[in-house]
Amino acid sequence: MSAKGARRRCGAGWACMHWVLLLAAIATSTTGQALLKAGAGAATLMAQLLRWQTGVGLGLYGFAAMLYIVALRKIPLSVALPCTAVSYVAVALLGHFWFGEALGVQKSAALALITLGVALLAAAPG
Numbered sequence: 837m838s839a840k841g842a843r844r845r846c847g848a849g850w851a852c853m854h855w856v857l858l859l860a861a862i863a864t865s866t867t868g869q870a871l872l873k874a875g876a877g878a879a880t881l882m883a884q885l886l887r888w889q890t891g892v893g894l895g896l897y898g899f900a901a902m903l904y905i906v907a908l909r910k911i912p913l914s915v916a917l918p919c920t921a922v923s924y925v926a927v928a929l930l931g932h933f934w935f936g937e938a939l940g941v942q943k944s945a946a947l948a949l950i951t952l953g954v955a956l957l958a959a960a961p962g
Contacts, residue, residue, distance in 0.1 A: 854910035858919060861903035866926040868896030873935060915957060922954050 871893030878884035908916055925947045931937035 854907045857903050858907035858911060858916055861900045861907060862920055862923050862926070864896050864903060865900035865920075866923045866930065868893040868900060869923070869927050870930045870934060871896065873931070915960075918957050919954055921950050925951055 871889040875884050875887040875889035875893060878887055884890055904916070904920075911919075928937075928939065928943065928947055932939040
């Protein structure tokens with residue numbers, strides 16, 4: 837978001853804090869997703885459920901939901917939910933760099949389109 841767009845969104849008071857909370861919710865849920873993937877290497881479902889990565893990942897999901905709920909107090913749902921699509925980009929990058937998952941031209945182009953769409957939505961007036 838541009839500086840002008842941020843000033844328009846934040847204005848006076850705590851409105852900017854709600855955008856920070858939305859970004860924190862996205863980062864927290866993305867971290868939780870990565871931890872769930874890390875816990876997925878267990879031999880059985882029960883073993884996976886008992887891994888610390890799974891427990892912490894689920895806890896982070898719950899915390900992210902609370903942050904998101906607070907952000908929704910000031911950010912319209914029609915803006916907040918599509919903005920969470922940035923987590924798709926973050927998870928794809930985590931998958932590539934942390935788990936060695938493929939990141940080809942087609943996937944990179946799709947992630948660029950998602951990023952562009954989120955940027956356009958966040959900068960849109962109203």
